[in-house]
Amino acid sequence: MARVDVRAAYNKEYGILQFETAELSGEYFLVHKILRDLFEEVVVFDVGANEGDYANLILGEFERRKIFCFEPHPKTFARLKSRLSQKEGVVCVQSALGAVAGQMTLYDYASGEGSSHASLYSSVLTMQHGADSVSAYDVPVDTIDALRSRLGVSSLTLLKIDAEGHELECLKGAINSIEAGRIALVHFEFNEMNVVSRSFLFDFYQILPGFSFYRLRQDGLLRLGAYNARHEVFQYQNILAASPEVAPLLEKYVVKAI
Template sequence: MYKTTKQNILDIVISTYRFFFLRKSLFKLNKLIFSLSLRGMGILNHENDRLSGEDFFIKKIAKILHNSVVIDVGANIGNYSNKIKTSSPSTNIYAFEPHPNTFTELEIQANQNHYVALNAACSDLAGSLQLYDYEKKTSHASLYKDVIDKIHKGVSQSWYVNVTTIDEFVKSSEIERIRLLKIDTEGNELKVLLGAKESLAEGLIDIIQLEFNEMNVISRVFFRDIYEILNNYLLYRLLPDGLVFLGEYYSLNLEIFAYQNIIAIRKEYINEVKDWLDI
């Protein structure tokens, strides 16, 4: 009865909206409303870490990171790792950054803040790959050339970089559990997860933070792919004041190729963190 009443109200609201707004003359207005709604749902808020929700997340999760392992994939110059280390000094951080120029600064930050910097990319297979970035500056380094050339309209140059997998690193470093895996790899997030298949299957990774954005158009990755590989996790979108549960897969709500932070929490671990993260 409640669902029927709720659906009837929604049908009335939709019909009313269509009656007034479904017209060519209001297309630009509807487009503006759509753009504003995306930002209200935690999408395209990339201007700073407060708007993206990252500051909220780090502040909350710091309470459960003590003496645990955090892996920062795509660490850039170390801003994320530095924040984690400041909030939770006992955390053991391994920060991966393949770009040779950016890594120089990351290594300085790692030495100052007492964590480990590794000059390598993470993907689904170990070896060597070309990394692309702007010709005259470093900002959006990606294993996909078109991220620079087509998404950012830049002129790219490339470097050959070492590549490892999370599974390989976990084994070689004898890591028993990863409390947090953060992935920011400009479109290569799914391959990083594929390279962590064994760790995911064995329940070694408690929480994952990753970006989903327009770079996934270049890498041909759908949000459904993320859902499928993280089938033992509950997925949330990060907002400035909390996490919003994404629920069952529904393409209309999820296949939005624009900047957003996704938090995945292992189902068996949810009771450990729900109070800390207000979910």
């Protein structure tokens, strides 16, 4: 009899450590199914856009779109800009986002040409990924509130944040937008990088009052419901937070409550 990998089966069932592809992670389901079903046009802030894979998913689904891609790493941004800046409805901005505008240091592997692990926390590279040495880049930092005003964006359909542990700080820079009801959906990664930045899922519940929380799975949503400490799982997962107006529309995509 073949042995069953119980841990792998559990992780797949509960949307943990499913990072190999956009299909497994649930990102494809979010864009191809949920967004496509609910919206005819989208306005997206892609924070931590890297080389534009996520933005490219949206480009493939929506003719009517405005996608703002934010990427601080100079080498990665060059590839992002080359790939997407000529696409209609895409704006590429070389900046990190955070709680306040200014400058910060971005860290990456010393020998790298711009990796998806680049972070504003050096320990993400050294502690979590075992890097012996890191390179450092001074990068500009802006806020979501300031950018939304400056770019003339009234509301966001989707705020996606993949900032290697800096997700909560990005939301702190969006307080005015959150309080004004200008963000329909927030999609962020939650993983071991949050140990480094000392940000709990509890903090995301606090900064997004009234939002409903879900974990993405490749075939739907896992409803987290009210905050519970058992959901503090510091391993790769995709969390979707929905505003009070949008949350009722997501019920048909829920495969189970956890």
